[in-house]
Amino acid sequence: MSPPVPALTPEQKQELATIAQRIVAPGKGILAADESTGSIAKRLSSVGVENTEENRRWYRQLLFTADSRVDPCIGGVILFHETLYQKADDGRPFPQVIRSKGALVGIKVDKGVVPLAGTNGETTTQGLDGLMERCAQYKKDGADFAKWRCVLKITAHTPTRLAVMENANVLARYASICQQNGIVPIVEPEILPDGDHDLKHCQYVTEKVLAAVYKALSDHHVYLEGTLLKPNMVTPGHACTKKYSPEEIAMATVTALRRTVPPAVPGQCHLVPVVAPSPWSCPRGGPILMVVSPWRPHLHGYILVVSPSSWSCPHPHGHVLMVSP
DSSP states (O other), X not given: OOOOOOSSOHHHHHHHHHHHHHHTXXXXXXXXXXXXXXXXXXXXXXXXXOOOHHHXXXXXXXXXXXXXXXXXXXXEEEEOHHHHTOBOTTSOBHHHHHHHTTOXXXXXXXXXXXXXXXXXSOEEEOOOTTHHHHHHHHHHTTOOEEEEEEEEOOXXXXXXXXXXXXXXXXXXXXXXXXXXXXXXXXXXXXXXXXXXXXXXXXXXXXXXXXXXXXXXXXXXXXXXXXXXXXXXXXXXXXXXXXXXXXHHHHHHHHHHHHHHSOTTOOOEEEEEOOOSOOTTOOGGGOOEEEEEBSSSSBOOTTOOOBOTTOOBOOOEESHHHHHOO
């Protein structure tokens, strides 16, 4: 096998690695403010607010201009396309507001899931067409990292090999395009918690999916030190009749990640589902977006595992701010 043509220069690699390390620095988390126009409508309507562009701008401004005591805890803010080009009341673009608080700007770049033909309801994610041009523009407009979500589900016959390989290659192609434009890709292969599968089954599927994703990233010459992973927690399906403790879920999650995620990956971003009382429980049962820097002592809060090769978990952020009273 002949050696690959270098996809990135040493300078590009250094920039990507620096961005990734800043996002997952100790004590940092990611604020997720990338809801689509349709998704944020549900949040606004729940408090009797009309879903207009101005109300969305005002809501995001409220998050981005929060008390300065929050600033040391935010490593990055993920934006929706509309939000990237909105401004605060003082005329500053939101990316400038975010950077002035010491955080990096991220952008959601996928265009949603679509049916995968020839499967029983499985999906892939669209948005690769024109992504090179969009990423180049987003970089000019202040974005340093991006997010792309692929979705798989567990049933008696899914995920199929076709769905796993298709989504792994889509994530790899997205990651490669981002890196060519100086943007750190957050790779998100999400396995939905729907269904009646048990914890062991979810762990098995999670390991197979992550293994396929990192094989695809290697095939596409993606620079792992300039990426982040956003995996699902390993949990039983919502309809599973067997109950598991937070410690069992934590151990299954950590085991799956240790078996599949290369140590070169600088960090992992978890949306932690609130399935049991914990110090990180959100009001109204909402999820929390947190950052985990790998290969350090242990996880706190919801993840209660202590082992020689586990992770440390800085402060949780993100949706907790969006569901709090």
